[in-house]
Amino acid sequence: MRDKVNFGQQSTKVKQLSDIIEQDIMMGKYKTDTGLPSINSLSKAYNVSRDTVFKAFSDLRERKLIDSTPGKGYYVKNRQEKIFLLLDEYSPFKNTLYNSFVRRLSTSYKVDLWFHQYNEHIFNTILHEAIGRYNYYVVMNFDNARFSPLFHKINPSRLLLLDFGRFEKENYSYICQNFDDEFYNVLVQLTGRLKKYRKIIFQLPVDSKHPRVSADSFRQYCRDNDFISEISELEDITDVEKEVAYIVIRQTDVVNIIKRSREKGMKCGRDFGIIAYNDTPAYEVIDDGITALSVNWDEMGRLAAKFILTGEAVQTYLHTEVHLRSSV
Numbered sequence: 001m002r003d004k005v006n007f008g009q010q011s012t013k014v015k016q017l018s019d020i021i022e023q024d025i026m027m028g029k030y031k032t033d034t035g036l037p038s039i040n041s042l043s044k045a046y047n048v049s050r051d052t053v054f055k056a057f058s059d060l061r062e063r064k065l066i067d068s069t070p071g072k073g074y075y076v077k078n079r080q081e082k083i084f085l086l087l088d089e090y091s092p093f094k095n096t097l098y099n100s101f102v103r104r105l106s107t108s109y110k111v112d113l114w115f116h117q118y119n120e121h122i123f124n125t126i127l128h129e130a131i132g133r134y135n136y137y138v139v140m141n142f143d144n145a146r147f148s149p150l151f152h153k154i155n156p157s158r159l160l161l162l163d164f165g166r167f168e169k170e171n172y173s174y175i176c177q178n179f180d181d182e183f184y185n186v187l188v189q190l191t192g193r194l195k196k197y198r199k200i201i202f203q204l205p206v207d208s209k210h211p212r213v214s215a216d217s218f219r220q221y222c223r224d225n226d227f228i229s230e231i232s233e234l235e236d237i238t239d240v241e242k243e244v245a246y247i248v249i250r251q252t253d254v255v256n257i258i259k260r261s262r263e264k265g266m267k268c269g270r271d272f273g274i275i276a277y278n279d280t281p282a283y284e285v286i287d288d289g290i291t292a293l294s295v296n297w298d299e300m301g302r303l304a305a306k307f308i309l310t311g312e313a314v315q316t317y318l319h320t321e322v323h324l325r326s327s328v
Contacts (some may be wrong), residue, residue, distance in 0.1 A: 010072035013048055018056040020046075023132050026066060036066060045252045066107070083111045083275040083308060084200050086126060088142070088209070092251070092280040093297045097162075099192040100301025101138075105308060109223055118142050118209045124150060136308050140164060144179065144211040160307050162300065166213065167285070173313045175303050177295050179211040182320040186293050187221045197245040199228045199271055203253055206233040210249045210277070218247070240266060242284070245328060251280060258287050273328035289325030296321065 021042075024030055030104075037045070039053045041099055057074050060066045068074045075210060085101070088095050088148050101113050111114040112134070116123035130137070138160045141148055145165040151159060156171050165176035185192075194200060202218045204210060215231050222229035237246065237253065240261040248254055254276050268287045276283055279292035295318040307314050 012054050014055040014059065015043075017046060017048060017052060018059040019133070021060060021240075022063075022065060025076055026133065026135055028115045028135075030076045032076050034076055035072065036076065037123065039071060040178045046165060048259040080110045081308075082110055082134045082138070083109055084114070084130045084131075084137045084138045084139075085111050086114045086116060086123070088135075088140045089115055091278070092282065093278045093294070096297040096303045097304075100298040101304050103290055104305035106303060109308065116140075116142055123148070134158075136160070138304055140306075143257060144213070157311065157313070159303060162304065164211070166211065171306055174309075174315055175300050176317050177320065178317045180213040182216045182317075183214050183293070184221050186320050186322050187218070190324075190328065191225055191292075191320050193273075193324075194225075194245055195229065196243075198243040199230065199241070200245045200247065201230045201237075202247045203234070203237055204249065205230045205235050208249060240264060240272055242266065242271050247275045247277070249277045251276070251282065254283070254286065254290055269326045269328065275328055279323045283323070283325070287327065292323040293320055294323060295319065 005043060021030075021036070030036055036042075036057075040275045041059070042048075042053045043050045055066075057066065059140050061068065061074075061200050064077060064104055065286070066074050067077050067239075083105070085098070087098070098113065105111065114126050114130075116126060120142050127137075127139070127148070131150065131153050137154055138163045141164045144164040144166050144273060147169065151161075151172070156173070159172055161169060161174040161176065163175075163177055165174050166179070202215065204215055218229070218231065221227075237248075237257055237260070240246075240257055240295070246257055248257065254274060257274060261268060265271060268290075274290055274292050277294070278297075279294035283290040283292050300318060303314060308310070
């Protein structure tokens with residue numbers, strides 16, 4: 001049995017006891033088709049009434065976690081591994097990640113998907129409620145440079161960090177992007193194309209959650225290659241200029257620039273250029289194709305599923321790739 005449990009006031013004893021038993025089931029203390037302790041033994045172990053234990057069992061039975069057989073008591077039903085997946089926000093490439101992840105897991109795994117929208121309060125609330133209720137945690141942090149203290153409350157062998165990670169994470173598994181050196185390297189691959197433009201503008205709005213270290217790499221690249229450059233912190237590009245290459249983060253910015261260029265009778269890839277971050281299927285068809293810089297989100301999902309299926313630690317940064325199309 002567990003150490004002595006102090007029941008709080010945040011919910012009923014029945015709910016708290018059923019949560020404790022559910023957590024024990026999820027963590028493998030009680031196996032599928034294995035009998036649970038008797039009502040009398042649990043009543044004594046947790047210092048609660050037999051009626052409280054009975055109601056807790058009834059709650060778990062309604063949720064199809066346990067069942068009972070006359071004369072044999074209660075037992076665990078087909079236990080699923082519960083996976084907590086917390087991403088930052090919805091986007092087409094996050095959908096690619098999610099689909100890649102779940103299709104590699106069998107039906108014995110149940111994935112609960114959440115989004116924190118880069119809001120630290122929402123992130124803390126969702127993760128705090130989840131701790132202790134899942135077998136594995138796959139999490140995109142809310143910040144590229146800060147390690148959430150809540151991670152310390154999760155067994156490192158059960159936690160996988162995705163995408164962000166410019167902080168000390170030696171004891172944790174991670175599959176991350178590199179937003180500085182890799183950004184510099186992919187721009188180097190495009191130098192020949194970029195030479196035809198008189199200026200490069202990197203649109204990085206002041207409220208963007210994209211890591212600011214990319215701005216440093218951009219400045220260094222432009223200095224090293226003698227490009228005239230600018231970092232625009234405006235929310236929107238209001239005037240599309242000829243012989244300028246634009247690097248943008250959001251798909252909405254690609255659409256905005258294309259729309260404004262058409263108003264001026266300009267053609268992408270001929271009169272100006274666009275390079276987008278994070279490839280999506282839409283970039284293959286927008287205006288004859290938009291060049292994109294992206295990690296392989298399908299590969300991130302595959303590696304995340306492998307972590308769940310094998311329990312093997314993983315610590316890797318995915319390479320950023322150039323998807324070259326006619327926009328530059």
